[in-house]
Amino acid sequence: xxxxxxxxxxxxxxxxxxxTVPFFISSGLRGDSLYLMPYIALxxxxxxxxxxxxxxxxxxxxxxxxxxxxxxxRQAVTGWxxxxxxxxxxxxxxxxxxxxxxxxxxxxxxxxxxxxxxxxKKVSLLRTLIFSVIxxxxxYLVFGKMLGLRLPRDVWLF
Numbered sequence: 001x002x003x004x005x006x007x008x009x010x011x012x013x014x015x016x017x018x019x020t021v022p023f024f025i026s027s028g029l030r031g032d033s034l035y036l037m038p039y040i041a042l043x044x045x046x047x048x049x050x051x052x053x054x055x056x057x058x059x060x061x062x063x064x065x066x067x068x069x070x071x072x073x074r075q076a077v078t079g080w081x082x083x084x085x086x087x088x089x090x091x092x093x094x095x096x097x098x099x100x101x102x103x104x105x106x107x108x109x110x111x112x113x114x115x116x117x118x119x120x121k122k123v124s125l126l127r128t129l130i131f132s133v134i135x136x137x138x139x140y141l142v143f144g145k146m147l148g149l150r151l152p153r154d155v156w157l158f
Contacts, residue, residue: 003061013052020046106136 020042088111096104110132117123143149 006056006059006061009052010056013049013056016045016049016052020049102136102140105139106132109135 089108092104092108110128113128113131114123114125117128
């Protein structure tokens, strides 16, 4: 793993953990047992972030060749993309209470998958649409039907 990849994984893990902790604390302070989904989601996110941090710390650094550096520069995320991502997530959070959890989760998955496909130069609207519909169906079946849990109306209920 190159030094840049190692730094990205470590930074991603730290950011994920920094986001998870306040939400977990606010969920615990609320004390509402009807909303088990935030605890499950936060647990998965915390484990994933710790896995990224450990993987980045234990993987040896290998220097990349010049061709590899050009590829890294081409795939580097710009500040505008990060700002756009935060603006999009903020809009999703604001609209979740108005439009609904399932609709906004569908929009979030669709746009995220479309962005990732575009970055990998494998854009397929049909594949993105199918992925988003299947993911929403799985979330509904698992949390709504099998576990009998309600999705929160908005993020502030965490």
